[in-house]
Every structure is written in structure tokens, then in C-alpha cells.
Amino acid sequence: MNRFSSVVLDVDSTLSDVEGIDWLAALRGSEVEEWSASLTARAMAGELPIEAVYGERMGIVKPTRAEIAELAEVYLDRIAAGARETVADLSDRGVEMVMVSGGLREAILPLARELRIPEQRVYAVPVFFSNDGTYAGFDARSLFTQQTGKRSAVENMDLRGPVLAVGDGMTDAEMKPVVDGFAAFTAFRRRPPVIELADYVIESFDQLRKLVLE
Numbered sequence: 672m673n674r675f676s677s678v679v680l681d682v683d684s685t686l687s688d689v690e691g692i693d694w695l696a697a698l699r700g701s702e703v704e705e706w707s708a709s710l711t712a713r714a715m716a717g718e719l720p721i722e723a724v725y726g727e728r729m730g731i732v733k734p735t736r737a738e739i740a741e742l743a744e745v746y747l748d749r750i751a752a753g754a755r756e757t758v759a760d761l762s763d764r765g766v767e768m769v770m771v772s773g774g775l776r777e778a779i780l781p782l783a784r785e786l787r788i789p790e791q792r793v794y795a796v797p798v799f800f801s802n803d804g805t806y807a808g809f810d811a812r813s814l815f816t817q818q819t820g821k822r823s824a825v826e827n828m829d830l831r832g833p834v835l836a837v838g839d840g841m842t843d844a845e846m847k848p849v850v851d852g853f854a855a856f857t858a859f860r861r862r863p864p865v866i867e868l869a870d871y872v873i874e875s876f877d878q879l880r881k882l883v884l885e
Contacts (some may be wrong), residue, residue: 673680673883673884675707675767675831675835675851675852675882675883676767676830676831676832676834676836677766677830677831677833677834677835678761678766678769678837679766679770679771679835679837680758680768680769680771680837681772681838681843681856682746682774682782683842684775684842684856685839685845685859686754687745687747687751689746690711691779692729692775694742695732695738695828696708696728696731697703698734698868702730707732709727713856714818715727717864717865720816721818721842722816722818726811726816727747730880733805734798735800735804736777736800737800739777742778742842743781744781745763746779746782747785747852749779750782750785751858752876753875753877754786754876755785755786756876757876757880759786759787761884762787762878764884767792767830768786768788768792768869768882769784769788769792769793769794770783770792770793770862771781771795771824771829772794772796772815773796773821775796775797776793778784778799779793779879781797796810798810817846818845819842821836821842821845822845822846822849825849832851835853835856835871836852837880838855838856838865839856839857841862844864844868847870852869852870853868853869853870854864854872854879854882855873856873857870857874858875
């Protein structure tokens with residue numbers, strides 16, 4: 672019997688070595704990139720709520736459909752070592768795999784397809800475009816634009832327990848009260864406030880596999 676029956680996976684800096692909004696911000700120049708990265712670091716460390724910065728960043732970056740497609744390729748290029756094999760093995764053993772992210776859903780879906788995670792088990796923020804592919808906004812009502820959004824979403828997913836949540840940021844640690852275990856993933860980012868809250872600390876997908884199965 673597996674230790675966990677469901678695994679909830681963060682995407683940015685967990686499944687892939689990229690912070691999507693920061694990558695998009697870099698397309699707008701170094702000043703915007705530095706500004707966005709600073710906000711990401713502060714939000715993921717718990718220094719400010721993600722909802723305080725989400726709309727402002729999107730309003731400045733305004734990604735196009737073509738740029739989202741480019742970002743999707745980056746997610747695939749920078750996929751975490753062993754992620755494909757671990758997700759496939761856990762799925763084959765009956766573990767339910769879920770992706771949750773404050774990132775943009777359209778950029779993340781190709782990664783989900785690569786990992787064979789069903790589209791209906793991918794939870795992220797929809798982004799909208801005009802007919803010519805220019806930015807037309809994002810779903811500001813999405814739970815995943817809020818600090819405790821992942822917790823609220825997971826609480827209502829009716830996942831088979833025990834449930835393990837995995838991620839690198841404070842929005843991931845927020846899931847701890849509604850799951851049976853929280854693992855801080857440190858392969859790409861080590862955030863001490865998140866590690867302090869974690870039940871487990873893992874730095875590879877091989878370690879995740881062992882944690883879930885043993």
C-alpha cells in the first residue's frame with residue numbers, strides 16, 4: 672500500500688525550473704524582470720500576499736498568445752530531472768496526480784500532456800487573448816491568484832487520501848492544513864520559511880517517488 676494516494680504538484684520551480692511570470696517579464700526588459708522577480712521572491716517567502724501583486728504584474732507584462740506558446744516550450748525544456756519517470760510510475764501505481772499553479776494555464780497544459788496528467792486535473796489561471804493574439808486579461812476570480820487559493824481548491828477536490836502536497840513556495844505551504852503531508856521541494860529554490868513549515872524536504876523527484884511509495 673502506498674503512503675500517499677494522491678499527490679498535488681506545484682509547477683513553477685517544482686515541476687519545471689522556471690517562474691513563468693518572471694520569464695514573461697524578462698521579455699519587457701531587465702528593469703521589469705528585476706521588479707517581477709523581486710515580487711515573486713517576496714510572495715513565495717510569505718512576505719506579501721500573492722493577490723497584492725498578481726494583477727499589477729499581469730497589467731504590465733500583458734503576454735501575447737505567441738509569448739505564452741514560447742513559455743510553454745520553456746516549461747518543457749526545463750522540466751525537473753526525473754519528473755517524467757516519477758509521475759508516470761506513480762500514475763501507473765494508482766496514485767492520483769494533480770497540478771496546481773498560480774501560473775497561466777495555457778502555458779502549463781503542454782507540460783501536463785507531456786506528463787500524461789489529465790487536463791481536468793490541471794488547476795491554474797486562465798489568460799485571455801483578442802482575435803489578433805494580443806493580451807485581453809486573465810481570470811481575476813481564479814482562486815490561484817490568491818494567497819490561500821490552492822488550499823481552498825484542494826480542500827474541495829475530493830482527492831483520495833492520504834494526500835501529499837509538493838511545492839517550493841508559501842502558497843504551496845498554505846495547503847498544509849487540508850492535506851496529510853506537505854513536502855518542500857528544494858531542487859530549484861530553497862525558501863527557509865517554507866522549509867520550516869514542511870513535513871518533508873525533498874530535492875529530487877526520485878526522493879518524491881520514495882516518499883509516496885514507501
